[in-house]
Amino acid sequence: MKFLDTSNIRGDVMGGLTAGIVALPLALAFGEASGAGPIAGLYGAIIVGFFAALFGGTGSQISGPTGPMVVVFAGVFASLSGEPALVFAAVVLAGLLQILFGVFKLGQFIRLVPYPVVSGFMSGIGVIIIALQLARLFGHEPEGSGTIPAIASIPGAVMDPNMVALALGLLTLAIVFFWPKNLGKWVPAPLAALAIATGLSVMISGAPILGDVPTGLPSFIMPAFSGDTIFIVLEAAVLLALLGAIDSLLTSLVADNMTRTRHDSNQELVGQGIGNTIAGLFGAVPGAGATMRTVVNIRSGGQFKLSGMIHGLVLLAVALVLAPVASLIPHAALAGILIKVGYDIIDWTYLKRAHKGPRWDLALMAVVLGLTVFVDLITAVAAGVVLAALAFIKQLSEQQIKNLQVIDREVADPEERALLTSLRDRVSVFDFGGPLSFGAAADLGHHVREKADGATRILIMDFTRVPFLDLSAAKAVETIVEDARHAGKGLFFVGASADVRSVIDGLQVATGMADAHWFDNRMVALTEAANLIEKDETDTLRMAAVPAE
Structure with a gap:
């Protein structure tokens, strides 16, 4: 297999361009939601997108900031008071861990997480994203960091809305949910929503906007540790590495099903690790394989690594030229886009059919979802895997005794x-x-x-x-x-x-x-x-x- 296959240049160029356009509003929104700023989200999509494609093991995969990664990263950013050297040390360590996962061929083990656990924490992350953005939809910032303060701030925001922000937010929601599919082939719904809401915000002032967005290339950040924060950094690095690995490999499976190919899971982890390591060194939001962007790439003709690299270069051109325009984007518009992202992450397919399946799986999914939202992801995934393993051993042992x-x-x-x-x-x-x-x-x-x-x-x-x-x-x-x-x-x-x-x-x-x-x-x-x-x-x-x- 060629390291860089150029047999599908036209399809890869079209796939990369389209995926880059779709990724733009999401990268800005994820960057803003993370606390590091929209430009950090954009450079996360650029760096992780380019290097994960170049060194990864899934030809058509598009990588960048994703909902699960941003939820964890935002928690790290808040707990470390936004100190760049400490925050991005966790990102660099996470990338190095992912490289080690690939080198020691742990890819096949990471994919062994039971589906109810994956469904539960993904749905929990969707709930968290929606909860974090509801106050912003009404023109307010959540008081404090975390899910509970965000939920607590919703009633106050609803009772005292910024009407301009609310109107822009509702318009954004309407566009991302109901944008015609035939128009979506030419202009993706998130990009259309971002452009329309920003244009209206310029004409009708009053809604909070992003404000100053830095331009140019990112600065190098030297990772650092301190004695009282090292355990927070290490815990965050492990969680980011595992979550990014699971997220990426699940997306790789989707890509395999669509392209009738087979990815190299260990090489994919190495690619994701290289991308996140470099992203951490330049103050960018960590990323993983992004399902929606990967699907867009494949449907637009992308098949090989070149498509993911072009997606990153398209976003780099935007970052160098159009960053000043991004300063005019209203918070409510990004909130509307992220609420749609959160809605899409929730596993509605399973929830609609859960009552027809094993009750234990539904209970396990609910437990993991609850722990994800109200405790933390590490506890949720660890508890879910242990409970699933115990249930499986119980069922297996009962069958073996019958045998x-x-x-x-x-x-x-x-x-x-x-x-x-x-x-x-x-x-x-x-x-x-x-x-x-x-x-x-x-x-x-x-x-x-x-x-x-x-x-x-x-x-x-x-x-x-x-x-x-x-x-x-x-x-x-x-x-x-x-x-x-x-x-x-x-x-x-x-x-x-x-x-x-x-x-x-x-x-x-x-x-x-x-x-x-x-x-x-x-x-x-x-x-x-x-x-x-x-x-x-x-x-x-x-x-x-x-x-x-």
């Missing part, structure tokens, strides 16, 4: 069936049916003890379908061995692979088991059991039983 079968006289093989019939209840054959998780292992010994009644003289444990054992499962086997010894029952192991036997021997959980009690297949074990029972119901069974240590 623990006592082989009866209905087996398909006629010879086995004849032997089992002749032995009646004096031999119990247990087929584990598959792998044993630590959840199932906890109850394994109890279930064997329960199903092997007093008439059973020999237990046969069939490991044929068990590919491996962990410590928990090995301890369960030890319980079965001890129970057989105390009950004076014979115990045979069948079909244990080399890996399974090495674990049992290595952990010494069956020290009393002679080699003569290990068999390659069930038929041989049954034959030996029948021979032992026939020879001597008393003395021979005493020999077959596991001897005391």
Whole structure:
């Protein structure tokens, strides 16, 4: 595969130009929402967009500031009092972490976050974005930082609206929600809303505007740490890295579905990491793969890395030439655009069908959403993953216990069936049916003890379908061995692979088991059991039983 494929130059140029136009109002809005200013959002789209495309692993992906990344970054910006050296140190560290994720090939693991958790925190982020912008829609700034102060400031803003700002905000909302699709092919709805609202704001004054927007190239910022803020910086860096990785790889999957290609997840993480590292060094808002902009790029003909790079260059030209015009943009217009972004992030597709799916998944999604909005993203994602893992282990262990079968006289093989019939209840054959998780292992010994009644003289444990054992499962086997010894029952192991036997021997959980009690297949074990029972119901069974240590 070529590093820079130029076989689709016309499509990539058109895709990059269109994506750049769509990204312009979003970058300005995200920059303003982050606290770092609209120009920081614009340079985030330029730097991350260019370098993530150049070094990434998804040809058609467009990267830049996204709702999830901006929500986290805004919290960091507020908690560190806007100190650039500290704030952007978190961005640089996040980028370096993403590079390490890619180098150590962790891309496939990051994508293992369960869907209800992804849905919950994405929907929570959508709610946060809307909550943060509602007061601005009415011409007021939220009092304090964070979701709770923003929600608390909404009633006051509603009771005392700036009518000009409210009118511009409502007009923006109407445009971004109801802009005709045929016009959207030529002028994207966010750009149209931004241009119309700004033009009206110039003619009808009274709405708060962005004010002075710096022009020219960004300045280099040397990252720094201080003893009392290092944990805030590190926590923010980890969250930004993980969130950016998940956001980007989910967008890569969307791009794969549209282009019938397959992205390189680890290379994508390296590209995103390089983009965010450079963005942090120049005071730009961090970014990730942006789904809407990527879709626009693909639909406009973009296929390869060149499209994402052109998108960044288009925005660079805007930053160098048109920044003074951006100073006239009203806050209410950007608030309207971001409310639409928040609305689109909420997982309405799942919410509309959630009542028809598993109730546990809906409950998990609701818990993660609530924690995202009212606590923080780290707690939400961590709690969601742990709860999802515990629920999965519980379901898996219940199924594995169900798979623990006592082989009866209905087996398909006629010879086995004849032997089992002749032995009646004096031999119990247990087929584990598959792998044993630590959840199932906890109850394994109890279930064997329960199903092997007093008439059973020999237990046969069939490991044929068990590919491996962990410590928990090995301890369960030890319980079965001890129970057989105390009950004076014979115990045979069948079909244990080399890996399974090495674990049992290595952990010494069956020290009393002679080699003569290990068999390659069930038929041989049954034959030996029948021979032992026939020879001597008393003395021979005493020999077959596991001897005391």
